[in-house]
Structure formats: C-alpha cells, structure tokens
Amino acid sequence: MKTICPHTYARPEATIQHLELDLKVDFLSKTIRGTATYSLNPTVAEKIYFDIHSLDIHSIWINGTYATTDFEIGPHDSLLGQALSIRLPQNTLSLTIHYSTREEAPALQWLNPEQTTEGTHPFLYTQGQPIMTRSWIPIQDTPSIRITYGAKVTLPSDSGMMCLMSARNPKEKSQDGVYQFSMNKPIPSYLISLAIGNLSYQALNDNMGVYAEPVLLEASAWELEEVDQMMHAAQEICGNFLWEQQDFLILPKSFPYGGMENPRLIFITPTLLAGDKSLVSLVAHELAHSWSGNLVTNASWNDFWLNEGFTVYLERRILEMVYGEETAELHAFLGYQDLMVELDKSSEKPKSTHLKLNLQDQNPEEAITFIPYEKGYFFIKEIEKLAGRDTFDIFLKKYFEDFRFKSITTEQFLEYLFENLLDPHKISFAAEDWVYAPGLPQPFFLPLCHKFKIVDEAIPKIVRADAKTILDTRQWETQQWIYFIRKLSDNIQNQDLLTMDQSFGFSTSGNSEILFHWFLNALQSEYYKTLMQELEQFLTTVGRRKFILPLYEGLIRKGEYAKAKEIYTQASKNYHSIARNSIEALF
C-alpha cells in the first residue's frame, strides 16, 4: 500500500482539490455536525482514502446522490486514527461526507466561560498541526496535499459569539449566527482552523488587525503596534505578501503554543501580552511563516525543519531590520544555548538530531524540539554567510517565488540549493552533513554579544547584594534577563535568590518568559519551595506547553511527584490535549 507520507492513509492516485464545509456548532453537547463536500482531482482510481480520528461518519453522497454501501472504516490506530475508504463510481467529481465530531476530538478545545478572560461566553478553537485536523474534518491529512476551501458555520443565533477561520473573516458578529468563509489559496490541511468566542476586532492598518476578547482588545492592539514595520521588513526580505489580509487572534490562556501560523489569522498565546512589547519576536516568527511554512510547505513532517529553520532565520532577519542587529544577535545566542542543551540531551538518540527526520510510527509532535528550529536556523545562516547576504537574498526571493503554494521535500530543497546558489557561485559546502548527520558538522562557537557581556560583568555584583541600589538594569532587555537567570549557578544560597527576587520582582513579573525562566532556575535548587504558590498559580493559568512541560519535569526531578500530580489534576482542564499528552507521558 503506497501512501503519500508516513502520517496519512491517503494515496496519491485519488486526491482532493477543494473542500466546502457546512457545519453546525453545538456548545452544549460539545460537537460539530455537518457535511464536508470535496471536489476531486481527476482520477480513475476505484477508491479514495481519507484520514479520520474520533469522527462519526453518518453517510456519503456521490455527485450529490445518496449512496449507502460505499465506504469502509479501518481499524483504529492510536497515532493515525482510522482510514476511511470510499469506493468511487466512474465519473465521480465530488463527494459529500455527513459526519459529526466527538467531545474528545484532540484538535478541538471546548472552553467553559470561566476558562476565558471575560468569563461570560464559552470558547472553541482548533489546533490542526501536525495531524489533528482529521479529528474535526474527514481529510487527507498530509501537508503534501493542498486544497482551497470554503465554509458555512452556524452558531445558535443568540450565542453572542463571533466565528473565525483561516480564511476571509468577518469583522463583526453576525445577527443570525451564520458565518461564511473562503480561502482561495491552496493550503495544507493542518492550516485549516476555526475559533469561536466573544471576540471583537480592531484594525491595525489597512490589511492587518487583531481579534481578542473585548477586555483584552486594547492591550492586544497596543502590544502588536509594530507588526506594520515587521510586515514591511518581511516583504523586503521574502517578496510580496500573498495572503491579502493578516489578522491576529489572541487565544485564551490554555492555548498550547506560542503561536500558530494559520493563514490570514495567526493564533497567538495571551502570554504575549507582557505590557512592554518585549515578546514580539514571537509575532515576527508567526509572520515569517506566511512565506516559510504557509507559502512553501514541508511535504511531510520528516521535513519539518524546512518550515521552522527557515522561519527562525526570517524571524531574526525581521528583528534585525526593525530593532537592529544587536537584538537579532541576542535571540540567536539564546537559540544557540537552547540548541546546545538539546544536542546534549539527545546524545543517546543521535538520529533525532538530523534535520531530515524519519518519523515513521512516531508522533510528529515529538519532532518539536529545538533541532528543526535552531539547527535549521544555523544551517540557513551558514549558507547565507558562505554566499554573502546580497547573493543569498536574491536566492531566497527566487525560492519563495518558484515554490509558492507548493509543498516540498528536503531533497527538492537541496537540489534547488545546489542548482541555484552553490554551484553557480562555486561555493563548496557539505550541506548533506547538516541534513543527514547528527549534531553539528563542525563545532562552532558563537561570540558573546555586548549586551550579554554587560550581564556577565553584573552577575558577581548582583548575587550577594541588594543589587538594585548598585546597578542600573532599567535598560536591560528580556533576553538579557533570560541570559542572566540561566547563568545563575545552582549553588547560590536561597537567601541570595530571595534577595534578588525581592530586588527585581522576577516571581511576580508580567513577562511570561522571565517568569518561566525564574521558576525553572528555582527548580535547580531548593528555592522553588519558597515559590510554590506562584508556581502553582502559573501552572494552573497558563497552558503553553513550552513553559509548563519543563516545570512539571523539574518538579518531578525534585521528588515532588505527588505535588506535581495534584497541581496537574487541578490544572489539566485548562490544557489543550497537546499539552496534556506530553505531561501525562511524564507521569
């Protein structure tokens, strides 16, 4: 049986081209029910295969006619879900699947009003990446198949909620609860997304804006003020923005990621709202995905670095253009530290540190380490250095132009790289050593930037003194504080940590990155005991996996298994299934 990638039952001989959804959303039963109608690419195949997971399939219509015996549902696989195979009579142009979702659908998070900021309305959002779209739409769930889609979504007319998708979106609530959507650019299934809640819209400029719960709208718009400049920078580097409109949606706190690059509607964690625009690198990252990821997409999750390595590279180029070279360097250095820790951790399983992965029988969720992001970044950065920036930039624009709205493999990228950059410019570079071998091809050392040297000099003065009176740290950036906290050795006395905490207010910081790093550091010593209340508060309100997973790990490492379990029991209702699965694997 030939499938298209390791994570789909779909086969290349029969594929979909366009999807039309007609869905009713019921918050009481926590289900979505309706139809999905597909236009097919011309095929002579006798069967077409879809991926489904926790879906109830009611009936299937061919070319608009009821057909009863034409489908089969395969055995359940805990990773892939089930194969839905449908016999195709000759001349099948379209088929319609009547289906409903189940409450446990892993892509869907149904939040009760008290899990939102305003506490007045429920909330629903989807997270499709990597292979969960199949749990709310029967789909050929592989990034190598791109489709356009349209949708009609009906909410109860008196719900008072707004419905949004990764498509052309409304700016106001509809009176009758019916919303229409269209995405006329071909996208992979993992980028089809939906969000429903008590939302309002504020424009940031002619083609950018933000959706948030009304109480968060003003703060969100303020925090995102600089996206305009970022968009200009991104277009200068990558070429024209081809998605017409770019809005942001601020999700409730349970959102498991920092951001999700859904086209036209980037999902963003509310932990972004630091009140000082200090965490905007996340926004630059998601924006960059409009090119790397959404325009040119990894053909399978084995090629995930193509999405993320390029995006981290572009994120830092955008930061450099908007905030200066030094800011980009601060980010790159912290990324380098993350990469070194990851490589160290992975020494037992060297294959997981290849850029090109083999995720057969593995959940692609597990590929979300610093390898595709940071090793990917340093790989692209190395190519840029060898080619020179001007030459590289010409290549980069042409790359996005030549592969736009396509899904490509690592092998296609390498071939293109040699043909269009390395060979014509006679650059000798062992690109394969980066892609198909573990670790880094040669040890390299990133020089420390000036702002981190300042931190290094300050550390001995800060530790063991009421530092605030001695040092002026008001100009320090978030990355400097992270570097500082990471540098604190584990043999510092609790009393000194307490003094530092009182001086700088780490454990009460509104900046989620600083707060997270402070908790993580406290779990290196016994100081965490002093912070237990704050830590518990953080874990029960934030659902971002990047933060909470290492903190649970830290608690367990400290022998606080029972405490960790107790917090988790209370907090898990606020976590998305992605975060829950990772944490439950720890227990």
Ligand SMILES: [Zn+2]
């Ligand atoms: Zn990303």
